[in-house]
Amino acid sequence: MSSAIWFRNDLRLHDNPAVTAALQQQQGSKAIPALYLASPGQWQAHHWAAIKIDLLWRHLAQFQRDAAQHQVALEVIIVDDWQQAAKACLSFCQRHQITDLYFNAEYPVHEQRRDRAVRVWLAEHQVTCHQFDGQLLVAPVIKTQSGGYYQKFTPFNRAWRAHLAAAGIPAATPLPQQDVTQQLVSIPPCPASRRDSSAWPVGEAAVQQRLAAYISDQVNNYAAERDRPSCDSTSRLSPYWELGILGPQAAVRLLQQLSPEFPYGLEQGADVWLTELAWREFYQHLMAHIPRLSYGKAFQQHTDNFPWNENTDEFLRWCKGRTGFPIVDAGMRQLAAEGWMHNRVRMIVANFLVKDLHIDWRWGEQFFMQQLIDGSFPANNGGWQWSASTGTDAVPYFRVFNPTSQSLKVDPDGRYIRTWIKELADCPTAHIHAPGAWLQAHNRSDYPQPMVDHSRARERFLAAFKQL
16 A cells, blocks of 8 residues: 545645545655645636745745655646646556545535546546545534534534534644655746745744744734734734645644633633634535535525626726725725735725625625635635625625725724825824815825715615615
8 A cells, every 4th residue: 555645725734634644554664755736727717816826836845845854755746727637646646656645625616526536537547535624623514403504604603613612623643754855856837927925934834833923922812903904913824724834723722722611711802713713614614515606606696686887997996996995995905015905804895896886796706816815715705795795694785884984993093094005194084084075175186086975886786786
């Protein structure tokens, strides 16, 4: 028996059940082969951001070196898209005389289709596939009392926590120590455009340290400060969840140390942060249960008939942060500058695009994926459908964010706005959230007037949604 590991968006050794199982089955002291399939055509089809690709490629270089110290020899193989995955996996297995291939499940439709093809193709050539649920704390198997899947987050969160309490958190598994550096195959040049991601560290050790520091120093402030973008008190770990550089098991193991009744008994900040991990898993579960979400369809199917505005000029003003609503524009400019945006501001800018400009949520969903370093299809799709009131657990359609009221609430002193909108650096706080009159009084035209009247836009949206 000879084992190999197929890494995907789980680029870590710790808390990775596929890695653990493969290493346990490997006989002798020989290094275990591993592969990662880089697929630029698939990245393009899934709208991967150039900054996300750069983070991935930087991490692959570090990860190969780290893995080599633990008896894992990683090769990076380039295929254009996933239609070539089965052939590439078979070639790799035959070259290394592999009988068993280990990997972790991914849940959107394209990923599931790829894995089915690989399993069938390898089975015909006497290679057995072993699939695990290493991306999640709770596999998508929890059921409602009627035997279905959860369509609302609140009951899902209760069932998810109950499952954690019953199953417990697995202990960390030690890794073997054996340096195989001399056997490494060089990583090829990145096959896609990249944008500098050097502000984000790579490598498991650095990311684990970042997680530990956040849990130790900041998580208890999360509930109080998470909606204040100027505080920057969120963990900024989302890019590492997405690429699997960090596993959720590591996070909950640290949270478990804060409460003997875990997943209950946590202080408010830690408890709310744990709920955010549950949201991440909720959207992954939905991808496993609802194939149409992978095809650009709304969960609430009747909402696909909404008469969306297809004004590309208005959409581009939103993309460029030139709407005339400072909190919206600050968020979009942060996205352009950093490839990342504070979560609360993501909700505000998304709500504005859909419910003020009446532009299809799928336009915003795609644009976010093209820009975000942490672009996650399940989470991004879920967030946009939440904002558009088209998804599961959707807010009532008549709940429309007022961007000016939201701005006053989340950035009362205007610090976040001034950070990203330099034209308003000298605008008094009394005017910063709606600077139109102040700009006119000072004969300023460097920042635009509001592109829509929010009250009228809201009424038009409500009237159109009622027709559905």
